[in-house]
Amino acid sequence: xxxxxxxxxxxxxxxGSLRLxxxxxxxxxxxYYMAWFRQAPGKEREFVGNMRWIGDARYVNYAGSVEGxxxxxxxxxxxxxxxxxxKLKPEDTAVYYCAAGRxxxxxxxxxxxxxxxxGTQVTVSS
Numbered sequence: 001x002x003x004x005x006x007x008x009x010x011x012x013x014x015x016g017s018l019r020l021x022x023x024x025x026x027x028x029x030x031x032y033y034m035a036w037f038r039q040a041p042g043k044e045r046e047f048v049g050n051m052r053w054i055g056d057a058r059y060v061n062y063a064g065s066v067e068g069x070x071x072x073x074x075x076x077x078x079x080x081x082x083x084x085x086x087k088l089k090p091e092d093t094a095v096y097y098c099a100a101g102r103x104x105x106x107x108x109x110x111x112x113x114x115x116x117x118x119g120t121q122v123t124v125s126s
Contacts, residue, residue, distance in 0.1 A: 001026045002100050002115040009096060009120030012088055016124070020083040022098030022117060033104040035113060036072065036083045038094035038122075047108035048096070051081065061107060066092075088124045095119040 008020040020036070035050035049062040051072045060072055071084040081098060099113035106112055 002032065004098050004100060004115055004117035006096065006098050006117040006120040009122045011123045011125065014088060014090055014124055014126050016088050017084070017086045018088065018122060020085070020096055020098075020120060020122070022081040022083075024079045024081070024100065030076065032100040032102060033107065033113070034072075034074070034081050035099045035101070035104075035107065036070075036081075036096060037099060037110055038092075038096045039119075040094040043094075045097070045110045046094070047110070048083070050104075050107045052104075063108075085122070088122075090124045090126045093122060093124050095121050 003025045005023045006020060012018055030053055033050060033052050036048040037045050038048050039045040047063050048066055049070060049072045052059045062070060069087045073082045097119045098117045100115040101113040104112040
């Protein structure tokens, strides 16, 4: 069992930055696929990026819409995953969720993930 708690959301002007945190408890997430999704009002949940560690190798993927602006990282000592968001745009406004999955084949499919946080609101004003 894994519990996930997001934090760090807020209101920011376009061009600004925010860092979201996802604190995991229950079991270490080193063996899980970890991902960030977001959901804007009236839209489906959208893949933002994911991270997977295999041995010492780190594999990270990003959605094209955030590539080069968002960065996923992890602090093993704190069992926490981060989403650094730079050059934010109004279209980045959404509730952001972190997710964990034991076995994920299609990383962009939210149905592949077993555990979800409660979400944190990010609002980017123009």
